[in-house]
Amino acid sequence: MQAKQITVFGGSGFxxxxxxxxxxxxxxxxxxxxxxxxxxxxxxxLGQVGQIAPIKCDVTNPDEVEAALHGSAAIVNLPxxxxxxxxxxxxxxxxxxxNVAQAAARLGIAAMVHVSAIGAGTESESRYARTKTEGETRIRAAFPAATILRPSIVFGPEDQFFNTFAALARFSPALPLIGGGHTRFQPVFVGDVAAAICAALGHPQAPGRTYELGGPTIYSFRELMQIVLRETGRKRLLVPLPFWLASFKAFFLQLAPKPLLTPDQVTLLRxxxxxxxxxxxxxxxxxxxTTVEAEVPAYLWRFRAKGEYADLAQGRAG
Ligand SMILES: NC(=O)c1ccc[n+]([C@@H]2O[C@H](COP(=O)([O-])OP(=O)(O)OC[C@H]3O[C@@H](n4cnc5c(N)ncnc54)[C@H](OP(=O)(O)O)[C@@H]3O)[C@@H](O)[C@H]2O)c1
Structure with a gap:
């Protein structure tokens, strides 16, 4: 029997x-x-020969979306x-x-997993969160059986959170504690989110439901910065930055091609x-x-001043 086909929109990302x-x-x-x-x-x-096929599709183009879905039994929507x-x-x-939900309904696709974010569904002032909420509403309206997954921040070897702050700590004498560093996060391992996507596609109760995905531990922003410094072996000042000042700085930082911080992200951090x-x-x-402690050391070591075996080398010298 031939394996079933699935279309993963946004499958090239983290x-x-x-x-x-x-x-x-x-x-x-x-x-x-x-x-x-x-x-x-x-x-x-990552698959057998011919098992994984990248194709061009912009989800804002309904024709390209429909073409990408031909022959598929299921969808994962990630963009x-x-x-x-x-x-x-x-x-x-x-x-x-x-576009994805409408085409899925038209073509009679059997299953869909849509990845949103924690914070969607609340009355946030952030455009990111507001549009994620509206996206969920559109998905539910056109394809009620979709499973919606809302992760907290996702961590893993290519993440934009730990890697960005570890890179910043390489050359900056201080790391910012936006809003004082009190905002709480529940980082979830990327492998667990991937497993949740697979599980949702096969779980009889998942269609039509929304799940919030977090790791086993809740950390404040300050605690996450302390983990970055511990794992990279750096001593840096942790400087509280009030939200208004962070928004002011972000106003200029957002002009960079890949901004470190935007005013919308500061709003999210509230x-x-x-x-x-x-x-x-x-x-x-x-x-x-999976815990942060089990995975993060395995990829933040590359930001240490003296490499992976820095601690070992110190131990030998002593
Ligand atoms: N990473 C996190 O911490 C986190 C936390 C909560 C929720 N999420 C959600 O999880 C999802 C995946 O996040 P991620 O971190 O993997 O993002 P990512 O690394 O930026 O990947 C985004 C993917 O979407 C594709 N994409 C962007 N615009 C597109 C378009 N118009 N049409 C088709 N594809 C498009 C990108 O490829 P091209 O640029 O080639 O199109 C890429 O494959 C997102 O919906 C995000 O909001 C992420």
């Missing part, structure tokens, strides 16, 4: 590459749909942006989600990013979450 690997292991034939398929070619060796560059939050999070007490979670999909 979460996408781990989702594609997990789906390939489960035997799916995978179309990886993104705007720059050449950036997804590195995924092909998301943290700041607008050539496309707006509305285009990717709302129009894109709407709210805790943790799993709601009543939410369905990873446990409801049969997944035991």
């Amino acid at each position: 979460l996408g590459r781990h989702a594609v690997r997990a789906l390939a292991k489960e035997g799916w034939r995978i179309k990886v749909a993104c705007r720059h398929p050449h950036r997804a070619f590195f995924l092909r060796p 998301g942006i943290l700041y607008p560059r050539g496309q707006s939050f509305e285009e990717v999070h709302v129009t894109g989600a709407d 709210q805790d990013n943790v799993v709601a007490p009543t939410a369905l979670t990873l446990a409801d999909l049969g997944i035991r979450p």
Whole structure:
């Protein structure tokens, strides 16, 4: 029997590459749909010959979305942006989600997993969160059986959180504690989010449900910065930066091609990013979450001044 085909929109990104690997292991034939398929070619060796095929598709284009879905039994919808560059939050999070859900309904696709974010569904002033909420609404309206996953910040070897602050600590004498560093996060391992995507596709209760995905521990922003400094072996000042001052700085930083911080992200940081007490979670999909301590040291060592075996070398010298 031929394996079933799935289309993974946004499969070349950080979460996408781990989702594609997990789906390939489960035997799916995978179309990886993104705007720059050449950036997804590195995924092909993760499956058997011909099992993973990158294709060009912009989710804001309904015709390309429909073409990307032909022959597929299921969908994973991942495209998301943290700041607008050539496309707006509305285009990717709302129009894109709407196009995918409408085409899925028209073509009679059996299953869909849509990745949103914790904070969606609340009345946030952040454009990122507001458009994620609107995206969820469009998905539910056109394809009620979709499973929606809302992760907290996702960590893993290619993440934009620990890696960015570890890189900053290399040359900056201080790390900023935005809003005093009190905002709480529940970082979730990228491998666990990928496992949740696979589990949702096979779980009889998952269709139509929303899950919030967090790791086993809640940390304040300050505690996360302390983890970065501990794992990179750096001593840096942790300097509280009030929200108003962070927004002012972000106003200028957002002009960079890949901004370190935007005013919208500062707005997001005003709210805790943790799993709601009543939410369905990873446990409801049969997944035991991985700790930050188990994974982060394995990829932050490269930011140490003297490399992976710095501690070992010190021990020998002593
Ligand atoms: N990373 C986190 O900490 C985190 C936390 C909570 C929620 N999420 C959500 O998880 C999802 C995946 O995040 P990520 O970190 O993996 O993002 P990412 O690394 O930036 O990947 C985004 C992917 O979407 C594709 N994409 C962007 N615009 C597109 C468009 N118009 N049409 C088709 N594909 C498009 C990109 O490829 P091309 O540029 O080639 O098109 C890329 O494959 C997002 O929805 C994000 O909001 C992430």
